[in-house]
Amino acid sequence: MVELIALSPFMRSAFLLLLFAAVSGLAFLAIRALLGRRLVLDRLEEQSRAAISESAAASLQASEVRASAWARLTERIERGGLSLGDSDPKALQRKMIAAGFRSPDAPKIFTLIRLIMIVALPSVIVLPQLASSEPPSPLSLYLQGALFATMGLVLPNLFLTAKADRRRQEIVNGFPDCLDLMLVCVEAGMGLEAALDRVAREMTTSHPLVAETLLQTNLELRAGASREEALRNMADRTRVDEIRAFSTLLIQSDKLGSSIATTLRTYATEMREKRRMRAEEKAHRLPVLLSIPLVACMLPVMVGVLMLPAAVRVVREIAPAMTGGG
Known part of the structure; x- marks a missing residue:
């Protein structure tokens, strides 16, 4: 069969056509399967985003209802x-x-x-x-x-x-990841406003407080506030030293015309280093904190275990001998 295909030009052409058709059909089926899988993933992502937005809207509506009830109560009291x-x-x-x-x-x-x-x-x-x-x-x-x-x-x-301290700590823990994502967005060609919006949408699940802060800053920029004013408002809202320094760096970079990507890269490295140092500080405090329960709980027990045989011997042998009863 192989010799017949090799010797006959017609058979060789037919074999090549069949091989091309088979490879093309397999490639078409593979591309179609990948596109179908992609469509399913996109649909699931849209549904998850819709569910997240609906739950956020429901929680926001419930909080607004509670706030309005308290506001009406305070208004009545002040009228009194x-x-x-x-x-x-x-x-x-x-x-x-x-x-x-x-x-x-x-x-x-x-x-x-x-x-x-x-x-x-x-x-x-x-x-x-x-x-x-x-x-x-x-x-x-x-x-x-x-x-x-x-x-x-x-x-x-x-x-x-x-x-406030708990919110501040959560923002501090999530801000290095925010800087890394923002650096990737800026290096990909996005502006600062687009990078803030993209990072906020990506961090809605992992760090919601950071995402909320960035979204509010982006809304202020869209409403017409200057970049300096929006960044300073973000620092005043969070009252976090790291974000205040970050806002100051971005304002200075904007005024001096330096690269925002370089600023973000330097500050992201510094933030990761600070987070590592905080983790090391907590790890180094553990022996000191553990010594308190060890001394308060285990040391009396160890002293009692070591002294009990001697005390029993004193009661049984030495005390009767000293009183003359032995």
Whole structure:
């Protein structure tokens, strides 16, 4: 068969045509399968993005409903003559924004919650004692009421500070990854605004707080704010030293006309180095932190185990001999 194909020009041409048709058919089937798989992946990605956007919209709508209810309550209280304004409203507003509460009515709601806790916390503790058969002395009730009223005044501030610190730490941990992605986008030819938008959409799942910060900055740029103003607002909102330094570097690069890619590469390296140093610092603190439970829990047990045989021998042999009973 091979000799017949080799000797006959017609058979050789027919064989080559069949081989070409077979290879072309296999290639067509492979390309079609790959395109079908790509279409399925694109459809799944669109569905996942739609689900994420729907859940985000639902959570945003629920938060807006709660905020509007609190806002109506504060408005009614202020109409009644009780002012819910703070002595330093700008500082309180910055604290609320750093903790993630961006509503204009958030400081008034926070003041209202503090007032409620000042009254409610002592009432929950003191009133049951007054209703008992043997109520405590007035001095004890006064001291307990003052203590729990102070706690009601301080606990909301502690909660706000803890929430702001937790958000700040999450932003610091996710910002080096953000810089790496932004560097890739800028080196690929994107502008700063397009890079911010792309990185924010990519980091929605992994680092949502960083994505939220970048999205808000990009919205300010689209609304007409200058690049310097938008970057400074981003640093003021987050109150993170790393982002403040990053904003300053970008503003200086924009004014001096230097390469943004070079700035991002240098600062991304510095941020990764800082993150590594923070991890090493936590690792070096572990032996010191572990020594406290070791000394407090294991050392008395070890001393007891070592001293118990000697104590038993003293009780059984030496003590009777010294008292003359042995």
